[in-house]
Amino acid sequence: MQMNDFVVRFAGEGGQGVVTSAEGLAQASTQVGYHALTYATFPSQIMGGPTWTQARICIEPILSSGDQVDVLVAFNEEAYETHAEEVRDGGVIIYNADEFTMTDPRSFGLAVDTLARSTGNNRAANMVVIGALAQLVRMPQTYLEDFVEARFRRGRENDSAIIASNIEAMNLGRQHAAESGFVLGDLAPPTPPDYKQLMLKGNEAIALGATHAGVKFYAGYPISPATTILLWMERNLIGEGKFAYQVSSEIEAITAIMGAGYAGKKSMTATAGPGVSLMSEGLGLAWMAEIPLVVVDVQRGGPATGLPTKTEQSDLMACMYPAHGDVSMPVIAPGSVEECFYGAVHAVNWSERYQGPVILMSEMSMAERVQNIPRPDLTKVSVEERLTYEGSNGYHRYSGYELSPMPLPGNPGAYVANGSEHDEMGDTTHLPSRHIQMTERRFSKLKLLQEDKYEAENTAASIVLMPWGGSKGPVREAYDELRAQGVDVGWYYSMFLNPMPPKLLEELLTKELVIVPELNYQGQWASILRSRGVKAQAITQYTGLPFKVSDLVAEINDIVSPAKEVTRV
């Protein structure tokens, strides 16, 4: 049987190589020209705790982590019990025979650590697993050897020994899988992309995008699942005029990047929901005093401490309206690892362009997912700089109803950046006419962020889908399947949520129904769309996990089909 993709779930305890196995498989596959995407969930503890990671390998670019588990690799008995029922009919379970034994007819045991040790390389356990998986889908041996060679040839003296032991480990895995008699099918040969690629996580893509866009100042506080951006910046935002630092709270983070933005540096922080709550007053100040800065919200689940290591799209209201008073926060929500890069560039550009705060919303599922993406061609990614004041003293920084040049400390044009309502020089005022002017000035600047581009397909349909953020992938797969079934449904998508591209809103306003699948209870984006006059209805899920394509297809069909009958009558 020819297979175009397959999904492997690795489940066990933290520290058992669950994540590294999935990433190893993803790397091995992309190395030879397949596409790969991993989906990880973590326990909220350092050692132990149940965890699982899924890797999907495909001959085409991948949009979601995959519904159907073809192979479960169970590192312990609890993992088997938890995940066994998700294995599809005809799927296979590999269990770690060093940990436990069992008699499930779909399973065979693999003593991964013992086999690894027998090669003289204790760290080759992952390779035993990858070898077994490769055998199940009959991936040619040369692919795997190419991968091992590429991964371990680093110019060390013992490179050849390491490579030999890893290949031996894979062969042992392959041998045991062959002896088990199980076969899933023949994975179709890959079509290696003819463009350059990167293999990275969403958080890494955000960090790279922000760096390309010119972020020079980063302050952050550790919080799952945003911490890796702080760690990345501390290691890579290095050089004259650059600064990255772990500060003592999210309040320090937002106010420190505010000082840097005011002083003229492109500045950023990254946090998760609890941090957004703590930053809300600061975000209002940046809006009020017109200070460029970017806050990345890598969403996790639930209010308060919630679900720190699960995924959800429930911070939209908090990000769009974070602060007291009249504030409408610009929000960009990328929908894939690749969009994380471009979304970060846009976020920094927006903050400079309109001289104010911008929120970039990511999600745990994108932050920790590893995916191959086309390498960005930086010559085609434009970077914007703020309009600065170049004149003499006596400048009125907040004059008029539109954006105006911003003076930078150390230059003529001194003013007071003020979080109190202020006059043109930045001095505090209470005059009604001034509050009117400044309020209108602040809102008028949002016009500068109106973009033209968005995704639109089958635009003639009266019922359309409009996902946001990380749900884009599974919703897109559902859309493709629905269209293949002949369902007349349209597709709209933009990473620009506030402000939306004006033409996109115009189009949505003409639709009979806009269906918004989103990972929260209240249907937050649907509710915001309704407030803009769009007839929007949400499909919600609040499990802490991403959507399954099959669930979406069923739910969308439930909504669309009765409507179709009505129109027929």
Added chain:
Amino acid sequence: MSKKNPEYDFKWCPGCGDFGVRRALEFAMINRLEEVGEPIENNVVVAGIGCSGNLVHLLEGEQPYGFHGIHGRTLPVAMGVKMARPELNVLVVAGDGDFLSIGGEHIAPQAARNLNITAVIMDNGVYGLTKGQSSPTTEMGAVTSSTPFGKVEQDLDPLELYLTLGVSFIASGFSGQPRVLAELISQGMRHQGMSMIHVQSPCVTYNDTYQLIKGNAKEGIAPALWDIPEEHDPSSKQAAYNLVQQGGLPVGVLFKDETRLPLEGQMANIRARARERSIEQLMDGYTF
């Protein structure tokens, strides 16, 4: 604002100590201009919320840059300005409520980092702008609008706090001596690291301590104010603790540790050790 701005309607009460602090700050910035040629626009004054924070709007003469943000957050804003642009001279002006109560959490980390800024704290022992509530430095037992039966909390000694938290330059002064205060602020600006100039700046409306500070010979009240003797060794933390234990309002430099690098010095050392990579090189790390 350099000239009277008719739209700006905030006024300090006549006799407010903050007038003297403002003058001292103006003197100190002019001194610095004369001493090292630093233009006034190279100074950034980060102000807290309260009567004291309004100082940033009331400065006369050539104007520095100002930042008047949200309550309690002067230090991290100042950190952002300083670490983004280490060549700027960054000042904080705040009151005891802003700096020691809502903003208290920021003192320890910035002291640990030795952030190279100068903070001038106007301590009047009360929340003036909200009309007379108790602050961390209000005397225990005092009846204020928010402590109708007397304050039950022990009052905080800010100088002892700064010493304990490891602030590397600590001076204490009085708003009624603008020239003396200007000299302390100037010394703080010259110090490479975090400098605190803690100023008793009386509130004539809600907590008038002028007589207490200056004394009244006729009524037999001895002044609380005393000059730190010349023989005091400011490099000794123990000597500084001993001074604080004597109570009253010492005027002068209590403590000065010049052995520590400021934060920008630490970061420069890191830059010298770490490798800077271009964006293309960083992306190369993700190729396969």
